[in-house]
Amino acid sequence: MADSFDLVIHGGECLTPAGRLHTDVGVRGGRIAALGDLGAAATAETFDAGGLTVLPGVIDTQVHFREPGQEHKEDLASGTRAAALGGVTAVFEMPNTRPSTTDAAALADKVVRAQGRVWCDIAFFMGASPENAGDLATLERVPGCCGVKMFMGSSTGTLLVSEDADIRRVLENGSRRIAVHSEDEARLEERKHIARDASGPHAHAEWRDAETALRSTKRLLKLARQAGRPVHVLHVTTGDEIPVLAAHKDIATVEVTPQHLTLAAPEVYDRLGTLAQMNPPIRDEAHRTALWQAVADGVVDVIGSDHAPHSLEEKGHAYPNSPSGMPGVQTLVAVLLDHVNAGRLTLERFVDLTSAGPQRIYNIAGKGRIAVGYDADFTIVDMKAQRTIENAWIASKCGWTPFDGMRVTGWPRATVVRGAIVMREDELAEAPSGGIVRFVGSGHQ
Numbered sequence: 001m002a003d004s005f006d007l008v009i010h011g012g013e014c015l016t017p018a019g020r021l022h023t024d025v026g027v028r029g030g031r032i033a034a035l036g037d038l039g040a041a042a043t044a045e046t047f048d049a050g051g052l053t054v055l056p057g058v059i060d061t062q063v064h065f066r067e068p069g070q071e072h073k074e075d076l077a078s079g080t081r082a083a084a085l086g087g088v089t090a091v092f093e094m095p096n097t098r099p100s101t102t103d104a105a106a107l108a109d110k111v112v113r114a115q116g117r118v119w120c121d122i123a124f125f126m127g128a129s130p131e132n133a134g135d136l137a138t139l140e141r142v143p144g145c146c147g148v149k150m151f152m153g154s155s156t157g158t159l160l161v162s163e164d165a166d167i168r169r170v171l172e173n174g175s176r177r178i179a180v181h182s183e184d185e186a187r188l189e190e191r192k193h194i195a196r197d198a199s200g201p202h203a204h205a206e207w208r209d210a211e212t213a214l215r216s217t218k219r220l221l222k223l224a225r226q227a228g229r230p231v232h233v234l235h236v237t238t239g240d241e242i243p244v245l246a247a248h249k250d251i252a253t254v255e256v257t258p259q260h261l262t263l264a265a266p267e268v269y270d271r272l273g274t275l276a277q278m279n280p281p282i283r284d285e286a287h288r289t290a291l292w293q294a295v296a297d298g299v300v301d302v303i304g305s306d307h308a309p310h311s312l313e314e315k316g317h318a319y320p321n322s323p324s325g326m327p328g329v330q331t332l333v334a335v336l337l338d339h340v341n342a343g344r345l346t347l348e349r350f351v352d353l354t355s356a357g358p359q360r361i362y363n364i365a366g367k368g369r370i371a372v373g374y375d376a377d378f379t380i381v382d383m384k385a386q387r388t389i390e391n392a393w394i395a396s397k398c399g400w401t402p403f404d405g406m407r408v409t410g411w412p413r414a415t416v417v418r419g420a421i422v423m424r425e426d427e428l429a430e431a432p433s434g435g436i437v438r439f440v441g442s443g444h445q
Contacts, residue, residue, distance in 0.1 A: 004042035005033060007419050012049025012380065015056065015351050016370045025054065027376040030418035035372065047421065049380055052413055053347070056355035056370050057089030057377025061146075061362065062179070062234060062255065062304035063329050065091075067113060069098025074309045074397050076110075077117045079329065080434055082307075082395040084119035084423045086330035087412025089377040090367060090437055091120060092146045095127030096159050102127045103135075104142045111144040111436060118434035120417050121367075121377075125149040125179065127159045133169035140174045144436050146362055147176045147232075152216050153183025153208075155279045155324065160185065164223065171227035177253070177361060179232045182241075183208060183280060184216040195320040202269045204319070205281040210238040213280055217241045221248045232361055235260065235306050237280040239290025246299045253301040253361050256291050258328060258335045259402065261303075264288045268402075274315050274322035275402055278308065295345060295353070302357040305332045309398035327396045331389055331403050337381060337410025347383075365438040380414040387411045393426075 007027040014021050016035070026034035026041060034041075065079035076093075083091050093110070095101035101110065101124060110124045123146035126139045140148050150170055151159045161167055162185035171178065194207040217233060221244065224231045232253045233245060237260050245254050259278065264285045268276040276282055294300045308325025315322055336354070340347050359368025366375045389403045415423040420433045 003034065005038070006043070007045045007047065007376070007421070008038050008041060008043040009047045009049050009054060009378065009380070010039070012052045012054040014054040014370050015347060025370065027419040030376055031366070032370065032372050032374050032376050035370070047380070047414065051382070053381050053383050054370065055351055055379040055381060056368055057375070057417065058087055058333055058354045058379045059090045059358040059364070059367065060088045060305050060307070060329050060332055061092040061302060061358045062094065063091045063307040064094045064096065064309070064325065066097060066309065068109070072397065073311055076114050076122070077432070078395060078397045079307070080119040080122060080432065081428065082327070082330040084415045084417070084428060085395050085426065087333035087379040087381065087415050087423070088329055089120050089379060089415060089417045091122050091329065092362070093122060093124050095125045095149050096151070096155070100127045100129070100159050101125065102129050102132050104139060107142050107145055114434070114436065117432055119422055119428065119432040120415070120434045121437045122434060123437035128161050128170045128178070129159060130161060130166040133166060133173055135173070136170060137174040140176045146437065146439065148174060148178045149181070150178055151181045152220065153181060153185045153188055153212070155181055162186070164219070167220070167223050168227060171223055171229040176363070177230040177232050179234055180220055181235070182213060182216040182220055182233050184212050184219070187212045187215060198319060200269070201274050201277045201319040201322070202266055204277050205265050205283050208279060208281050210240045210283070210287070213238050214240045214244070218244060221252060224251050234304070235280055236291070237283050237287060239287050242290055242294045242299055246297070249299070254294070254299055255302045255304050256295065256300050257304060257306045258332055259306070259326065261288065261291055261295070261339065262335055263402065272402055274317070274319055275326065275400065277319065277322055277324050278306070278326050279324040292344060295349070300353065302361060303332070303336065303353045305329045309396050311398055312400055326402050327394065327398055327400065330394055330396065331401055333379060333381065333412045334387070334389060334408050334410060335403060335406070337383065338408035341383065341409040363440040365440045367437070376416060376419040378414070378416040379412060380416065381410060382413050383410050385409070385411040
């Protein structure tokens, strides 16, 4: 072939829209230019993927990178470094920073901060509030914005939209799918004494119980239906919500996290204490089983990490004064590949949940599949590699993972972002080269 390429990935098994293909991939100008036998092609760089599996770049659509305002926990550089080391090629960052991302200037500030510092591609959520609800149709179009995030229940930060009238105004202003933290604030307030009187974090799942999630999600779906607005329910944790969400798939998409699919109460609280504390909480085995069934049945559309780091010092405070949240962007791929190898989901379903699903939900331009014309984003993995996840591997500023000591089968060997090899064999490139994610029809492709 006479064509020349910037990069050719040779000899890997690629998961393409046509199925699993042993094919070379040619990259030019940051995009996929050819699939096929490219052995004779001229290329500036070659990656030997023999024995490896080439996946579409993994997109983590829920991360908290804490910048601005809490850079001691994480910042855009350290968070995207962790993402790239873990095989993640793009992330969507949440608005509950300090200050919250609730206006065009705050989101533009994040875009500027990302320039020259991020190791993977990135976009940012606009936070919904009672004050900016009427402006969201304009704010959701700000360059670099991946969509709107609404907190119906209080969590980390000050963003909260808990009254029906305010929720309705948020839903009625704009058209992009809204990502929602769905917990009922009134019930959380009523039951706060459970956390206050508790002797430890085992009470977290009792305070923020299944009814708290179910009540909120039912309210959300009713209001979304009235407004005709699509919603994306984040980090679903209960079996109770699944049949309700399944009955509203025309307007509601569903996210679950690796933590809720992997960890279960009470054991996780016995072992990790406040390190296991997150919102919504890790629940018991019955709920975890129900989430896996929802994955199998296709009710779940995407898996996001809800990467939410806190320092060990902060996590060391006695419950309930300990903050909720745990890191996860760097371990997402390894943990899920272990589940693939254990037979809990297929590799094709993994791709659907981490690449194609995010693309569909958020209308991402040029990402989510290995196909000519798409961004050259690849998560290259060794499905047979056995490794132990360790705190020492974690690049996040928090320096810990709830999966420390977990033996996994399946490991990211390289991360390629728009044709640049940003991670190879646990080593990062010399400099970050991530950019801003583009979206279809958003006016800023």
